[in-house]
Amino acid sequence: MNISEKTQALKEMIASKGSMLISYSGGIDSALLAVLATEVLGNNVRCILLDSPVVPRGAVAEARQIADEYGLQLEIMPVRVMDDERFTKNPADRCYWCKKKSNKVLKWRKDALHFACIADGINLSDKGEHRPGLHASTEDGICHPFLELGITKEDIREIARARGLPFWNKPSASCLSSRIPYGDEITYKKLAMIEEAEKFLHTSGFSQCRVRLHGNIARIEVVNDEIPKLLALQDGLVKSLKTIGFTYVTLDLDGYRSGSMDEVLTKDEHPK
Numbered sequence: 001m002n003i004s005e006k007t008q009a010l011k012e013m014i015a016s017k018g019s020m021l022i023s024y025s026g027g028i029d030s031a032l033l034a035v036l037a038t039e040v041l042g043n044n045v046r047c048i049l050l051d052s053p054v055v056p057r058g059a060v061a062e063a064r065q066i067a068d069e070y071g072l073q074l075e076i077m078p079v080r081v082m083d084d085e086r087f088t089k090n091p092a093d094r095c096y097w098c099k100k101k102s103n104k105v106l107k108w109r110k111d112a113l114h115f116a117c118i119a120d121g122i123n124l125s126d127k128g129e130h131r132p133g134l135h136a137s138t139e140d141g142i143c144h145p146f147l148e149l150g151i152t153k154e155d156i157r158e159i160a161r162a163r164g165l166p167f168w169n170k171p172s173a174s175c176l177s178s179r180i181p182y183g184d185e186i187t188y189k190k191l192a193m194i195e196e197a198e199k200f201l202h203t204s205g206f207s208q209c210r211v212r213l214h215g216n217i218a219r220i221e222v223v224n225d226e227i228p229k230l231l232a233l234q235d236g237l238v239k240s241l242k243t244i245g246f247t248y249v250t251l252d253l254d255g256y257r258s259g260s261m262d263e264v265l266t267k268d269e270h271p272k
Contacts, residue, residue: 003155003158003159003162004162006149006151006155006159007036007159007162007163009149010036010145010146010149010151010159011036011039011040013145013148013149014036014037014040014041014145015040015041017041017116017117017119017143018041018044018116019041019044019045019113019114019115019116019117020037020041020044020045020046020115020116020117020118020119020143021045021046021048021106021109021110021113021115021117021118021119022034022037022045022046022047022048022118022119022120023048023050023102023106023118023119023120023121023142024047024048024049024063024067024072024074025049025055025059025063025121025173026049026059026060026062026063026064026065026066026067027121027170027172027173028121028156028157028160028167028168028170028172029120029121029122029123029146029153029156030047030120030121031063031066031070031121031160031165031167031170032121032156032159032160032165033119033120033121033145033146034047034067034070034072035070035072035163035165037119038070038071038072038073043073044115045072045073046073046075046109046113046115047067047072047073047074047075048074048075048076048077048105048106048109049063049074049075049076049077050077050078050079050102050105050106051076051077051078051079052078052079052080052081052082053081053082053176053188053191053192054081054098054175054176054177054186054191055175055176056173056176056195056198056199057195058199058202059173060076066167075109077105077109079098079101079102079105080101081098081101081102082186082188084097084098084101087101087177087186088185088186088187089183089185089186090177090180090181090182090183090184090185090186091182091183092130092132092182092265093132094132094177094182094186095131095132095133095136096132096133096135096136097136098133098175098177099132099133099136099137099140100136100140103118103136103137103140103142106118106142107140117141117143118141118142118143119142119143119144119145120137120142120143120144121146121156122134122137122144122146122147123144123146123147123151123152123153123155123156124146124147124150124151124152124153125152125153125154126147126153127147130259130262130265153172157169171207171208172208172258174258176191176194176195177191178259178261179194179210179211179212179213179261180194180212180213180261181212181213181214181261181264182261182264182265184213184215189245190213193213193244193245193246194211194213196244197211197218197240197241197244197246198210198211200237200240200241200244201220201222201237204233204237205229206222206226206229206230208222208223208256209221209222209223209256210256210260211241212252212260212261213246216245216246216247216248217246217247217248217249217250218241218246218248218249218250219250219251219252220237220249220250220251220252221252221254221255221256221257221260222251222255222256223255223256224255224256227251227253227255230251231251237249
């Protein structure tokens with residue numbers, strides 16, 4: 001199918017549901033799904049942003065902005081992920097336990113609204129990554145419209161671009177816990193340090209970046225073409241991150257890549 005056909009198939013699938021609760025983050029995947037679903041189903045759509053300390057405040061603000069701009073019905077609901085040791089102990093399947101807790105909140109809201117289904121923005125490109133959260137959502141009956149139709153991340157960007165949606169090239173994002181190595185406890189302090197460091201990089205003009213936390217060391221990832229730009233900010237960057245609480249500030253010469261913390265996992269720890 002070409003992009004036009006995939007868009008039409010997506011709208012037909014959404015229409016067949018009758019009503020839909022969307023697990024919404026404000027990222028391109030869930031935002032596109034929410035815009036299309038609102039066009040097709042109108043008031044029978046509700047977007048739920050699940051808020052917790054692993055979600056950067058900037059991401060919440062951007063999600064609100066997109067919802068306001070496109071008339072999305074948005075609710076922000078808290079999830080107490082930091083109360084669950086199966087998450088905070090940070091095992092390789094921590095996303096599974098986070099998603100299970102999140103899905104309980106979504107299912108409660110769906111039932112309260114008497115909606116037909118819950119849907120998320122998981123797509124075909126996600127299948128190649130370490131995604132225990134996907135397994136949890138599938139277990140809990142969450143619909144994956146993009147995945148079911150074989151729509152990739154690139155397709156999603158192309159659909160959004162073709163429709164003139166300005167967020168079509170929005171950088172990929174992930175929760176702050178993904179910056180902490182497996183086995184290192186997830187704490188409020190660590191999450192706050194990572195969020196503040198990445199906020200500094202974003203305000204310095206780096207849209208696609210990560211600050212990975214290894215003990216007291218910051219391992220910074222930016223896209224390879226922007227490494228010289230980062231080095232030019234060396235003095236201010238080091239000073240700012242040390243003020244935040246990092247003892248050492250390092251640059252990863254491999255550059256930015258999604259899921260770099262998963263590189264230490266053995267084959268058996270990756271999803272089948």
